[in-house]
Amino acid sequence: MRIAVIYNDPGKTPAGEHWLARSSNRVPPSGVVRDESEYGVLGEVSLIAGALRERGHEAQVFAANHVARLTTFLSTERPDAIFNCCESFLGRAALEMSVAGLFDLFEIPYTGSSSLTLGLALNKGMAKTMLRAHGINTPSHVIVRNSVQLATLAPLVYPQIVKPLCEDASIGIDAAAVVGNAHDLAQRVSFVLREFQQPAIIEEFIDGRELNVSLLAASPSDFETLPISEIRFDGLSQGLPRIVTYEAKWLQESEYYQSTNSECPALLDEPLAQRLRDTAVAAANALGLRDYGRVDFRIRNGDKAVFVLEVNPNPDLNDDAGFLRAAQASGRSYESTVCEILDRCLERSRKTLATSSPGIVN
Secondary structure, eight states, X not given: OEEEEEEEOOOOOOGGGSGGGGSTTOOOOTTOOSOHHHHHHHHHHHHHHXXXXXXXXXXXXXXXXXXXXXXXXXXXXXXXXXXXEOSOBTTBGGGHHHHHHHHHHTTOOBSSOOHHHHHHHHSHHHHHHHHHHTTOOOOOXXXXXXXXHHHTSOXXXXXXXXXXXXXXXXXXXXXXXXXXXXXXXHHHHHHHHHHHSSOEEEEEOOOEEEEEEEEEEEETTEEEEOOOXXXXXXXXXXXXXXXXXXXXXXXXXXXXXXXXXXXXXOOOOHHHHHHHHHHHHHHHHHHTOOSEEEEEEEEETTTOOEEXXXXXXXOOOOTTSHHHHHHHHTTOOHHHHHHHHHHHHHHHHHHHHHHHSOOOOO
């Protein structure tokens, strides 16, 4: 089959202009002139295309960097399916859903979640509302759109964590995101409002273990849970909050990157592991995930309460990323994992065509 692997063309940011340079006076290494959260996609698409070719597909890699160019490609090439690796468009995460919507308009099947789900999951407040509507526990939160609104909030219980409302890949999250008093909270909210030009979400900070449950569709309507991973913060210096920061994911020279490790499978008693698996599937279904995904959890110290932090559609498929580590721990190869994702996409497409075909009138 002719498969187009479509990804967001990465953008560059001079080191001194990166948001980290204005957070806690920490400047990225002088050599960093690009946003590594976007550039990671280059290795991913190369691996995916190689896996598809190994399976006998004709794979074409295409960088989505202009609306007219993308629409021309879709209308002239008409691939049989799209392996969707777009996590933003023109450097804006909010446009991720618009790219998937364009695939819908061209009626070309694509891997991963729908445009609606991508938009819901990106907006942390809406995602948390959906989770709670389905009886799924998630940290309490408030959304602040301006500094005046912050001043009217009832007194909060600290610590809290402050994030941009609509970003992914841990953008906007570093050590200064965790605040322990009203002064630091006001400073961080102002930073997020100014830096990212969007509301800030203030969440209860859950102190405890952090775990991820990766999901791979066994059919168009059923998920299989992969071995559970735990993020370990044992190597971090005292005083640094135990969170997955932007540096932990993308800046190899940083202490967070070097001292934050993943353990898969995690050491868990079976009742807790089953609770995580069941909750992950419920969370994925609540937001309408398709084909594959990952659900991030915190287990609170003390009462061991389980909280869903985020539901991640279309997680990173680099071979050193958490999703692939979980897939490999289940006995799968990189190629077989990628092709399973594509197979579920194609099965969904065939099912849709079958149900939408007009009936035969006698």
